[in-house]
Amino acid sequence: MIKNKFTLLTSAIFIATFLFCVTPVKAIDSIDNNASTETNTDINSIDKPYTKEVTQETNNANNILAKKIGSKTSSNTNKKLTVMVYSDADNNLEESLLEDIQQMKDGYVDNPNLNLIVLVDRTPDYSEDSNVLGEDFSDTRMYKIEKNKAIRINGGDQFPEITKTNTYEANMGDGNTLKKFIDSCKKNYPADKYSLIISNHGGGARDSKLLQKPKDPKAVCWDDTNDGDCLYTAEITDTLTNNESVDVLAYDACLMGTAEVAYQYRSGNGSFQANVMVASAPVVWGNGYDYKKIFSRLKSGGGNNGLTDTTLGGKEQFFDPSAVTDLQLGAIMVEAQRDSAKAANANDQVLSCYDLTKIENVKNSVDKLAISLWNENKKADMESLRGTGKTVSLIHYFIETDKYEWLAYPYFDLYDLCKKISTSTVFSTNVKSLAVDVMKNVDAMIVYSYGGTKFKGFTEGKSGLSIFLPDGNKMYRDVSANISYSEWTGQRWYNSIDTTTLQSDYLYGKLSWCKDGQSPEANNVGNWFELLDSWFDSSNDQTGGDNGYQW
Numbered sequence: 408m409i410k411n412k413f414t415l416l417t418s419a420i421f422i423a424t425f426l427f428c429v430t431p432v433k434a435i436d437s438i439d440n441n442a443s444t445e446t447n448t449d450i451n452s453i454d455k456p457y458t459k460e461v462t463q464e465t466n467n468a469n470n471i472l473a474k475k476i477g478s479k480t481s482s483n484t485n486k487k488l489t490v491m492v493y494s495d496a497d498n499n500l501e502e503s504l505l506e507d508i509q510q511m512k513d514g515y516v517d518n519p520n521l522n523l524i525v526l527v528d529r530t531p532d533y534s535e536d537s538n539v540l541g542e543d544f545s546d547t548r549m550y551k552i553e554k555n556k557a558i559r560i561n562g563g564d565q566f567p568e569i570t571k572t573n574t575y576e577a578n579m580g581d582g583n584t585l586k587k588f589i590d591s592c593k594k595n596y597p598a599d600k601y602s603l604i605i606s607n608h609g610g611g612a613r614d615s616k617l618l619q620k621p622k623d624p625k626a627v628c629w630d631d632t633n634d635g636d637c638l639y640t641a642e643i644t645d646t647l648t649n650n651e652s653v654d655v656l657a658y659d660a661c662l663m664g665t666a667e668v669a670y671q672y673r674s675g676n677g678s679f680q681a682n683v684m685v686a687s688a689p690v691v692w693g694n695g696y697d698y699k700k701i702f703s704r705l706k707s708g709g710g711n712n713g714l715t716d717t718t719l720g721g722k723e724q725f726f727d728p729s730a731v732t733d734l735q736l737g738a739i740m741v742e743a744q745r746d747s748a749k750a751a752n753a754n755d756q757v758l759s760c761y762d763l764t765k766i767e768n769v770k771n772s773v774d775k776l777a778i779s780l781w782n783e784n785k786k787a788d789m790e791s792l793r794g795t796g797k798t799v800s801l802i803h804y805f806i807e808t809d810k811y812e813w814l815a816y817p818y819f820d821l822y823d824l825c826k827k828i829s830t831s832t833v834f835s836t837n838v839k840s841l842a843v844d845v846m847k848n849v850d851a852m853i854v855y856s857y858g859g860t861k862f863k864g865f866t867e868g869k870s871g872l873s874i875f876l877p878d879g880n881k882m883y884r885d886v887s888a889n890i891s892y893s894e895w896t897g898q899r900w901y902n903s904i905d906t907t908t909l910q911s912d913y914l915y916g917k918l919s920w921c922k923d924g925q926s927p928e929a930n931n932v933g934n935w936f937e938l939l940d941s942w943f944d945s946s947n948d949q950t951g952g953d954n955g956y957q958w
Contacts, residue, residue: 449569469954490601513699517553518705522598523552527540562591563595566587581630585651604658607629631813653905654733656686657685664872667901667918669686682764683854684760685736700743704725707729712725718745723742748857756857757857757859760855763853771848774933779841781932804822813878822845828842893945920935
């Protein structure tokens with residue numbers, strides 16, 4: 408079914424366009440999952456203290472992409488694990504990202520089964536450091552990290568612009584740069600398992616003088632030298648192919664732990680995909696990931712470092728790169744963030760490890776809930792449950808007292824939202840049953856999660872995945888343009904249509920989360936996006952109303 412895709416409203420309404428840099432998401436094929444979505448309104452059976460076990464089914468998820476991602480079979484000449492770090496330091500994050508690379512050098516334990524490859528783009532504006540990488544430079548270079556060493560390498564035939572001697576400025580906000588980097592790593596450092604870490608923290612975030620600053624959740628990898636271009640979520644799936652798929656995708660960036668982003672990269676989507684994703688639902692503190700802690704645990708010989716492992720239990724074990732699983736890699740990252748936050752007495756950090764083979768079940772159950780909320784006309788009750796302004800009882804991942812954060816980042820914990828629905832007296836038995844289904848599926852998808860005490864009610868292994876739920880009717884004023892607009896008007900990026908075809912300076916949507924499951928009939932709701940559009944769009948005529956989409 409093709410919905411109307413008409414020209415958006417006057418360009419004057421596109422206030423603060425820079426706030427709405429979003430990655431588009433393309434439609435993807437459905438996959439088979441066996442996770443139960445059986446109705447059960449007894450939340451006591453799932454809302455329990457964290458005792459999650461990794462089942463055989465979950466462990467099998469580690470291998471489902473073996474053929475799809477072009478992994479090599481084991482041999483004496485092939486490395487077992489290649490970790491690729493896409494480090495965009497061509498902005499005011501340069502100093503912090505160089506510190507990350509130093510942590511990698513410090514933590515890496517020499518091992519023939521582990522390749523650690525970094526593509527780093529620098530700038531002349533923020534750091535003159537020549538120690539971390541052996542010299543100061545302002546272009547783009549590739550390095551192989553070893554113990555206390557960074558060895559400059561070339562990109563081979565897949566990335567010929569990158570050599571050991573020349574100067575080349577790559578646009579890190581271009582999906583083709585990421586594609587070349589992955590292709591180069593897979594060709595020149597083949598492995599049985601691939602992990603990709605995308606490291607950048609949005610427009611102007613992560614000042615080294617501050618512990619945390621917010622990063623934009625709708626895109627990553629801003630490149631100052633290339634006119635501030637950034638890498639959109641759907642740009643990755645639009646540009647990359649199945650050949651660039653990885654086993655573990657990690658975002659060292661704020662606010663990427665959303666259901667919408669996770670659905671983008673689910674297994675079986677026909678394009679770039681991953682088995683496991685690691686990301687944070689709220690902002691990530693200025694320190695980012697603790698790479699020394701992460702890589703120091705990837706070593707042969709067994710044993711542990713003597714520290715308690717709250718994520719996996721027991722002591723923090725060492726994992727041989729030749730045998731570590733996707734979920735163990737994710738658990739190492741989660742535990743490192745937990746350790747670092749506790750050592751700094753920080754209570755506002757969250758990091759989650761998601762099984763992306765389960766995200767389709769999450770979406771299907773959310774869409775069923777959306778249809779029921781629409782049929783039972785529950786907008787007012789949902790808005791009351793969600794709250795507004797300073798009155799928010801749900802776990803949320805933005806500053807509720809800041810009206811512009813309501814506009815930019817209205818992300819709520821999906822498990823907590825549905826838990827509150829399931830225990831409310833204002834919703835029908837049917838709605839509450841569907842909410843419990845969502846809770847079950849989120850619980851199955853979140854394998855590990857850590858949340859600081861700031862997030863009251865956070866349940867490890869269940870909380871830590873957000874969903875978009877704006878205060879769509881709230882009005883804002885653009886003084887410079889002398890116009891007023893609703894919050895939903897400012898959310899045109901949250902869309903299934905390609906908004907770049909409608910206005911060149913408006914960043915495209917194409918979110919699969921918004922597209923998949925749409926009702927084939929106009930004026931009817933089939934998924935979560937259409938529910939929000941039906942609630943908040945002031946018009947649903949053939950022009951598409953506020954966002955160019957006719958639900």
